[in-house]
Amino acid sequence: MSTAAAWIRGRIRGLVRPLTRKLAAKLIVPMASIIALVVGSLTWISYSMLEDMSFRSSMEGTASNLALVGKNLDKYMAEIEQLSLPQLQYDALMTAIQTEADDYAAKIYLDDYLRRLFYSRSDLEGVYLYLIASRKYYYISRQEPDVAVRVRADADGKIPATEWYAEALASKRNRFVQSLLVPSDPGYDVDTNAAYMAYHRVLRRLSDRKAEAVISFFFNPSAVSEIVKDIPLIPGEHVVYVNERNVPFYRDDAAFFDRMAIGGALGRTGATGAGGRFDWRSGGDRYLVVYDRNEASGWKLIKAIPYAEINRAAQTNRNVSLAIGLAFLLAALLLVALASGAITRPLKQLSQKMNRFGEGFFNVEVPVKGQDEIAHLANRFNMMVKRTNDLINERYKMKLAEKNAILKALEAEINPHFLYNALQAISTRALKSGDAAIADMVDALALTLRYCISGKDIVKLREELQHIENYLVLQKARFGDRLQVAYELEEEALDLSVPKLSVQSLVENAIKHALEKVSGRVTIVIRCERKDGGCVLSVADNGPGIPPDRLREIRQMLEAGWEDREGGSIGLQNLGTRLKLIYGEAARLEIRTDEAGTEMRIVLPDGEGRSDG
Numbered sequence: 001m002s003t004a005a006a007w008i009r010g011r012i013r014g015l016v017r018p019l020t021r022k023l024a025a026k027l028i029v030p031m032a033s034i035i036a037l038v039v040g041s042l043t044w045i046s047y048s049m050l051e052d053m054s055f056r057s058s059m060e061g062t063a064s065n066l067a068l069v070g071k072n073l074d075k076y077m078a079e080i081e082q083l084s085l086p087q088l089q090y091d092a093l094m095t096a097i098q099t100e101a102d103d104y105a106a107k108i109y110l111d112d113y114l115r116r117l118f119y120s121r122s123d124l125e126g127v128y129l130y131l132i133a134s135r136k137y138y139y140i141s142r143q144e145p146d147v148a149v150r151v152r153a154d155a156d157g158k159i160p161a162t163e164w165y166a167e168a169l170a171s172k173r174n175r176f177v178q179s180l181l182v183p184s185d186p187g188y189d190v191d192t193n194a195a196y197m198a199y200h201r202v203l204r205r206l207s208d209r210k211a212e213a214v215i216s217f218f219f220n221p222s223a224v225s226e227i228v229k230d231i232p233l234i235p236g237e238h239v240v241y242v243n244e245r246n247v248p249f250y251r252d253d254a255a256f257f258d259r260m261a262i263g264g265a266l267g268r269t270g271a272t273g274a275g276g277r278f279d280w281r282s283g284g285d286r287y288l289v290v291y292d293r294n295e296a297s298g299w300k301l302i303k304a305i306p307y308a309e310i311n312r313a314a315q316t317n318r319n320v321s322l323a324i325g326l327a328f329l330l331a332a333l334l335l336v337a338l339a340s341g342a343i344t345r346p347l348k349q350l351s352q353k354m355n356r357f358g359e360g361f362f363n364v365e366v367p368v369k370g371q372d373e374i375a376h377l378a379n380r381f382n383m384m385v386k387r388t389n390d391l392i393n394e395r396y397k398m399k400l401a402e403k404n405a406i407l408k409a410l411e412a413e414i415n416p417h418f419l420y421n422a423l424q425a426i427s428t429r430a431l432k433s434g435d436a437a438i439a440d441m442v443d444a445l446a447l448t449l450r451y452c453i454s455g456k457d458i459v460k461l462r463e464e465l466q467h468i469e470n471y472l473v474l475q476k477a478r479f480g481d482r483l484q485v486a487y488e489l490e491e492e493a494l495d496l497s498v499p500k501l502s503v504q505s506l507v508e509n510a511i512k513h514a515l516e517k518v519s520g521r522v523t524i525v526i527r528c529e530r531k532d533g534g535c536v537l538s539v540a541d542n543g544p545g546i547p548p549d550r551l552r553e554i555r556q557m558l559e560a561g562w563e564d565r566e567g568g569s570i571g572l573q574n575l576g577t578r579l580k581l582i583y584g585e586a587a588r589l590e591i592r593t594d595e596a597g598t599e600m601r602i603v604l605p606d607g608e609g610r611s612d613g
Contacts, residue, residue, distance in 0.1 A: 035328070046321060058310045059277055059290060062303055065231055066292035067275070070301045072227045073241065074294050077177075083117065084175065084201035084215060094205060097213050101134055111149040114140050118147075123223040125195040128188050128216040130159055141218075143191055159214075162187040164200055169211055174202040179247045180218075181254075188216065196221040197249055224250055236306040242266065244298030260304065265289055269300050280304070357385060444473035452501070457582070461528065461537075462494035464503045468526070471504055475511060482521050483511070489528040496528065496535055498604070499578055505571045506539035506600045513598060514543020533606035540599040551593055558589060575602075 086093045093113060096106040110129060118127045118140045126141035136153045144150065159165055162185050168176035178184060178198040186198055195218040203213045224241070228250055231239050240257050241250035246266040251257040260266050265280045268289070275292040288310060291302040356364045364385060366378040451467045465487070476483050485507075507524060515522045527538045546554070558576045572589065579587040579602065586605035591598070 040325070042321070042325075058305060059288065062290045062305065063275065063277070063292065066290060066301050066303055069227060069230050070292040070294060072230070073224070073299070073301060074297070076223060076227060077297070077299070080199050080217065080219070081175070083120065084199060084217060086203070089113070090206075094203065094212060097129075097131060097203070098133075100131070110138050114138055114149050117217075121219075121223075123219050123221075125218040125220050126188070126190055128218070130154070130214045130216070132160075132211055132213060137188070139188065141190070142194070143189075159187040164198065165214065168200045168202050168214060171202070174204065176200045177243065177249075179243070179249050181248050181251065186216075186218070188218075190218050194220050196224070221250070231303065234309060236309055238304045240302050242300050242302065244271065244300075246300075249299075256304070260302075265304070266302075269293065269302060271298065354381070357381075441474055441477055444470040448474070456500060458497045459500045460494065461489075461496045461498050461503075464498055464500065465494070465526070467501075468504055468507055471507065479511075479515055482519075483515055484521060484523040486523060486525045487527075488525060493528040498535075498537060498602075499575075499582060502575055502578075502602055503537060503539065505575045506537075506602070509572055509600060510539055510541040510543070510598065513546050514541040517544050531603075535604040536601055537604075538599055538601040540597060542597040545593040545595055545598055546591070551591065554591065572600075579604075 092109065096103075096109040096113070100106040100110055114127050114129060118124055124142075126139060126143070128137050128139040128141075130137040135155065135157065136151060137159070138149055138151050140147060140149045154160075164176050164178045164184070165187065168174070178186070178200065180186065180192045180196050180198060186192060186195075190198075197219045199217040199219070201215050201217075202211050203215060204211050228239060228241065233239060233252065238253050238256045239250070240248055240252070240260065242248050246261070246269075248257055259282050260280075263280065263282050265282075265287075268278055268280070269291045270276070270293070272295075273293060274295055275290075277288060277290045280287045280289045286307045287304045288307060289302060289304050291300050293300045365382050368375050368378045368382070447470045448467060451463070451470070468485075472483070472485055503526065507526070510522075510524050514524075522541055522543050525538075525540045527536075527540070529536050529538075554572060557573050560573075572591075576589045579589060583605055588603050590601040590603060592601075593599070
């Protein structure tokens with residue numbers, strides 16, 4: 001065994017050794033491996049993603065479609081239930097039932113009542129009224145050539161012996177829905193090939209709840225088929241509609257329904273919940289079963305989708321990707337083989353100089369000999385070295401300019417948002433009252449705008465708080481006494497230097513997440529304290545707090561910084577970015593929240609936040 005293994009290793013080395021002696025071969029082998037790996041990986045990734053997308057799309061689209069069609073079927077069943085209830089005619093109907101044996105007018109009333117019911121719906125095959133005491137029934141049916149109301153006796157007691165009769169009398173809802181798609185005795189002479197469902201309603205006396213009659217409606221599948229047609233089906237897909245006992249009232253394929261019943265798929269749809277999905281295997285086929293359940297009645301609309309159909313698009317895409325990848329691989333191998341012949345010995349010297357350049361020695365220079373492509377490359381390399389030295393100096397200056405430009409852009413972005421809120425507050429106050437308080441609001445707005453457009457990036461805390469006072473004049477116009485503000489800071493803290501509009505951003509956020517969410521009074525407390533040699537500015541409120549999901553989103557946006565500008569809380573996002581640009585990573589913006597309220601804190605490092613006077 002060892003001799004055979006050694007022989008195999010020797011043969012492999014013999015085949016590989018000639019390839020490793022030539023530069024062209026050294027380029028072709030790794031490039032081919034990389035291309036094959038990339039093409040294979042991308043093909044597999046795209047296939048997996050498309051397969052997952054196809055599954056999700058099929059599942060979500062089917063669930064939504066079944067929910068919509070299920071509502072239409074529920075409406076259809078509700079209409080049938082309303083049809084079976086006499087409602088305002090109940091007393092007259094019961095009187096006619098009790099007196100029809102001796103009163104000709106009562107018989108005429110029953111004839112007219114059945115005729116009106118029969119012609120009220122196009123999907124009715126027949127209406128039967130069974131009189132329990134006299135053991136006979138009135139009926140009107142499409143099976144009769146003249147469609148007239150007739151009377152028959154039930155001398156042998158065939159109807160009371162049926163299963164549906166006992167179920168209807170025992171039902172608390174005084175009704176029973178019978179499927180004619182499965183073997184069952186309708187009790188009447190009805191064409192079960194034309195009708196798919198019977199709806200039996202027990203009519204009882206109001207005085208003692210004694211059952212006097214049973215009215216039965218036999219429906220053809222035209223209406224239910226029209227509703228179920230809204231469920232798109234491709235070959236291999238199936239849909240069934242069953243009651244809470246999994247008795248079918250619609251099925252597009254009886255044999256497949258039997259497979260679902262025997263294979264346990266119907267039992268897995270459950271007796272509770274609004275709907276769901278599960279995988280089911282039948283023979284060698286795998287299906288995604290999606291169902292929608294009416295929680296009130298327990299009836300379920302079920303659709304079975306073969307996984308082969310769900311994955312068909314993904315498999316086609318995989319095959320096309322493999323074909324394209326193979327063609328690309330062959331073309332790439334040809335191009336690499338052609339290009340590798342032109343790359344020879346002059347590259348060694350250039351490679352050495354490039355290595356020096358990569359190590360940080362920017363004064364290297366390659367001697368240029370000849371006028372071929374390698375010489376041109378060497379000449380360009382020398383130009384690149386010179387340009388790199390120039391760019392290093394230019395880049396340093398550009399970084400400084402870019403930092404200032406970002407700071408200005410962040411400040412400028414706050415102004416339109418604030419201006420909109422301020423104008424909204426003035427408009428609200430003007431609509432509520434026409435008093436002179438509007439003048440104070442306009443003055444406050446003018447001072448606020450002047451402060452916003454001032455060219456300073458860093459201001460004294462007293463200036464920021466004065467700006468907050470002007471800002472609160474506008475906000476109190478909106479919220480009145482509901483907005484309360486308190487200050488907890490010492491006199492010497494007023495000379496601290498802070499980023500302009502920093503405290504205002506926190507106050508604005510507190511109003512948004514606290515005051516705008518409740519109808520009661522909210523108190524906002526502004527604090528400033530020394531901590532660990534640095535400075536901590538905080539704005540706290542006693543509002544309802546920020547929901548955990550929203551708090552998680554805000555913190556993620558703060559971590560993303562200036563690069564991610566989507567979503568809300570742009571003011572806090574801008575403030576966090578400004579703190580990093582001005583003070584570095586040592587500065588940060590913190591948010592703490594619970595049922596007692598929310599606290600937002602600006603932490604400035606040691607040496608920052610102090611008076612610059």
